Amino acid sequence: MASHGARGRGGGRPTLEEVAARAGVGRGTVSRVINGSPRVSDVTRAAVEAAVAELGYVPNTAARALAANRTDAIALVVPESETRFFAEPYFSDMLRGVGAAISDTEMQLLLIFAGSDRERQRLADYLAAHRVDGVLLVSVHADDPLPDMLARLEIPAVISGPRSAEETLTSVDSDNYGGARQAVEHLVGRGRRRIAHITGRLDVYGAQRRVDGYRDALRDAGHPEDDLMIEAGDFSEEGGRRAMAALLERHPDLDAVFAASDVTAAGARHALREAGRRIPEDVALVGYDDSAIARHMDPPLTSVRQPIEEMGRRMIDLLLAEVADRRPAASRELDRRQVVLATELVERTSS
Amino acid sequence: MASHGARGRGGGRPTLEEVAARAGVGRGTVSRVINGSPRVSDVTRAAVEAAVAELGYVPNTAARALAANRTDAIALVVPESETRFFAEPYFSDMLRGVGAAISDTEMQLLLIFAGSDRERQRLADYLAAHRVDGVLLVSVHADDPLPDMLARLEIPAVISGPRSAEETLTSVDSDNYGGARQAVEHLVGRGRRRIAHITGRLDVYGAQRRVDGYRDALRDAGHPEDDLMIEAGDFSEEGGRRAMAALLERHPDLDAVFAASDVTAAGARHALREAGRRIPEDVALVGYDDSAIARHMDPPLTSVRQPIEEMGRRMIDLLLAEVADRRPAASRELDRRQVVLATELVERTSS
DNA sequence: AGGTACCGTGGGAGCGCTCCCACAAGTGAT
DNA sequence: ATCACTTGTGGGAGCGCTCCCACGGTACCT
Known part of the structure; x- marks a missing residue:
């Protein structure tokens, strides 16, 4: 315990094990409660929850990511410069929609610009390090190599605005x-x-x-x-x-x-x-x-x-489904889904 | 090795250990090379670098975060709604400056809005989980509880626009x-x-x-x-x-x-x-x-x-210094730094 | 020659979780 | 009474790194 010296300063945060000791149960049981498994009796669950509250326990994300091989984060990748991003309301509206949708989940959203070559290199490293479970791609040009890279790395991705009628990625678009x-x-x-x-x-x-x-x-x-x-x-x-x-x-x-x-x-x-x-x-x-x-x-x-909010929600839903689906890697190709949402004309005085 | 079943699918990514085997060195040595330690001979370094390249090795961030107790990420927290964020060029300019500064480092930048109560709750959870090494705070109001929360959690923070003349946080501002x-x-x-x-x-x-x-x-x-x-x-x-x-x-x-x-x-x-x-x-x-x-x-x-770009750079520098300084928690209070940068009047035809 | 430094290096221990196997206890069919 | 499940639970093993201790080797002193 003392061998790692100055690390974990200030008493540090409580761990699963400490919560388990406090609640008088095993490590596995606490893990089950934290992750909402149904296979825990009500009494035990209550005891664990009490211990969690008393200790102010917060799971360590890094440990979880390492053990479970997931990050609980997805990236919204914008293949444009910051400047264009801010200049075009389409992007910020999309961000708003996606942000709203993601906030109903435990997932974290990362915003990544990939306009310049330098940014693209950073993005490539980032994806290679598998720092996100999935990627949302917004308004990608026809010849962009990004989708291929994602496929190669086997990272689930959903694209808003398919690249062609034969888009291979799951896509969401308005009509x-x-x-x-x-x-x-x-x-x-x-x-x-x-x-x-x-x-x-x-x-x-x-x-x-x-x-x-x-x-x-x-x-x-x-x-x-x-x-x-x-x-x-x-x-x-x-x-x-x-x-x-x-x-x-x-x-x-x-x-x-x-x-x-x-x-x-x-x-x-x-x-x-x-x-x-x-x-x-x-x-x-x-x-x-x-x-x-x-x-x-x-x-x-x-x-x-365009129902941007709805588009954001659908993109998140589809992406999370793909992320969750990463088990037997079965017949996933089969149902490549292309969602198209209806538009609506808003009449004002310019016409 | 087989006990974890379907995990790490597709052969998986190479690990430090595999690189070490390939290069004919120990695990520790590879780690030293990856982290740029000077205590490695040139021959060994070259051998390791070759092995890294051949195997396409990319460090596992989660494992590193767990072992080293750091995340290599910092958050830019905007205590405003997305709407205001996009409406005010100050924020996007600041983001650009900070983004430019961070891209010279290995750090990752997270953009977090904390306008609504819900978003603030999310942010609190996020910080409690120590998912970032440090926080950049932009344009915080006088009575905002955020700085106190950060202090309680012992998370380094730098604020752009001090809250008062007696700002306790390290701050960067224009004059x-x-x-x-x-x-x-x-x-x-x-x-x-x-x-x-x-x-x-x-x-x-x-x-x-x-x-x-x-x-x-x-x-x-x-x-x-x-x-x-x-x-x-x-x-x-x-x-x-x-x-x-x-x-x-x-x-x-x-x-x-x-x-x-x-x-x-x-x-x-x-x-x-x-x-x-x-x-x-x-x-x-x-x-x-x-x-x-x-x-x-x-x-x-x-x-x-205002020299926004420069402000962003200074904020990053100061924050990274604080993050790195997290060792003996010594006389850090002493040099609370308040950087103030000069402004410049740009004359156009409106005056 | 012996001592004292300091390299450069290997590898054990440990970070805090999840996964899964094992097992005790309960339930119902035979 | 026996067997076959099911349910809840504990805890070992392992994820891939970093940190640090220990050790052999070389260089430089006395």
């Missing part, structure tokens, strides 16, 4: 295609005839799906193919501004714009203002995400709402 | 008093005579110091005490708007405003616009933080820059 259709159908319903679209980054699958939705909605409304007015953006405000300017140049007669994100719409709004167009009188504007920006814009922005 | 003086002196220098101040939350010590700086700068410039035009804000945009409106009501003749944060200044700007005042012609405006908002405001905002 980008349907959401885009809602937006365009809404504009058509309001009598708009010349509807443009500013896309997101097209290496993001969801952005492509929004283009598909836009295209199909217009076609179904009887618009000829060459009515399409598409300009590439990148989800940023500046990108929205530039795309809008280009669209106005090419199609001065447009009377509506569907932007692939609220931030993009904010950029478009600037360009429209500069060009002297009134919103919504001259040009109707619809965004995507229904973030705080949409509510505070002038005029308030009609936007497609 | 709020001096920064405020810079701002006011700048306005005086530009010939402004009726300078108002919108404060931050006054339960934050730094906000009080800014008031002091404002007050003293005006007094030193020969303004009588009753020239003071102070209105309380709360660092938020809405608070700035309200305070500005109140100030205009009471002092329609004011010609300059020093706001306690850029976000506050943004709110003030709105109120000024609504009241038909031009910036800077009618009213000069100066903010604090020099955040992204200041650069993008219309007109670009003159603001007091």
Whole structure:
């Protein structure tokens, strides 16, 4: 006991063994109580719980992790720089949703940025050390090597926003295609005839799906193919501004714009203002995400709402299921699940 | 070896012992190499490093934490809700600074929100379990119980923004008093005579110091005490708007405003616009933080820059020193350090 | 030559848990 | 009364490291 010298200073925290002694039971029994096993009699459980309370016992996470080979932590990995993370409400909304969901569990959530090469190297080391039981991946680009790395390390992962229609990871997404259709159908319903679209980054699958939705909605409304007015953006405000300017140049007669994100719409709004167009009188504007920006814009922005909170919850549920499922490594491939949640159009005065 | 059944699946990761066998040395030697101890001969070190590389050895964090009684992780605790965190550039700038500083170390950074009661309870459990070696506290209110809890648990902590002049924790701060003086002196220098101040939350010590700086700068410039035009804000945009409106009501003749944060200044700007005042012609405006908002405001905002990056670095350095210093718990009280860093006025067109 | 240092090194003990086997006691069927 | 379970329990073994003691070897003194 004295051999480790100055360690465990100040009397230290009580251990399982001490709780067991105090409660007059064995180590195993205390462990069972702590972990909520049903195979403990009520009397014993009460005695142990009393001892735990008296001693102020808190399990040692490191010991537990070592013995049980799990960490009780999952990581939310954002393959972007901090700067972009903070600039885009999508990420913070997602973080909020995931945070809410995780707080119902015993799990801990880690936020990891992997924007720069350096950060990616750190992340790789981190994952190699198996410091988390599972990973949540947000908005990964088509050619990102991260998913493969996770597969190689056999770390369970759930992705928000599949990389393609054949996503191999379990994924959760909102109905980008349907959401885009809602937006365009809404504009058509309001009598708009010349509807443009500013896309997101097209290496993001969801952005492509929004283009598909836009295209199909217009076609179904009887618009000829060459009515399409598409300009590439990148989800940023500046990108929205530039795309809008280009669209106005090419199609001065447009009377509506569907932007692939609220931030993009904010950029478009600037360009429209500069060009002297009134919103919504001259040009109707619809965004995507229904973030705080949409509510505070002038005029308030009609936007497609994704159920971010729900998405976060589903991601956590699926990931925890995969983590728990790590026993016989049986037919797990079979039910690769792709959850798609419905969107909702929130109408405001911009359209 | 077989007794633990299905655990450690897939052949598992190599252990220290395996590396030692491969390199033909003892366990202790490998440990020394891994931890960079100088007491290893060059030949041996090379052999071990080769074995590590061949086997792809990565230390098991849990085992290390258990044996060494440390976690190699520190937490950045934000006693605010996620919402406020994302709304205030101060926090994200601070996170960026701290993140940059930590990435030079082997430490891991955890971001923990403690806005709601529930989150605070989680945090308490978390700290009680000693899951981090140290804590970084950002913008704590005067009556927050967190610092006491940390002291009780003997967890090293560094605070950004001391709670009072007698802060007992090691702290890092920018010179709020001096920064405020810079701002006011700048306005005086530009010939402004009726300078108002919108404060931050006054339960934050730094906000009080800014008031002091404002007050003293005006007094030193020969303004009588009753020239003071102070209105309380709360660092938020809405608070700035309200305070500005109140100030205009009471002092329609004011010609300059020093706001306690850029976000506050943004709110003030709105109120000024609504009241038909031009910036800077009618009213000069100066903010604090020099955040992204200041650069993008219309007109670009003159603001007091805090060296956030540097603050983050200093906080990390001090905290790691305290963590490392946890040996004889000697005369640590003696050198309680209060680092104060200089600010810099960034002049733009709003003043 | 003997003594005293100090390397560099090997490996025992221990960190605080979980897992699982063993076993006592109780329950019900035969 | 016997066997076969079930239920609750105790405690050994082991997770993969770090810490530290002990020991052989070399270098430098007397």
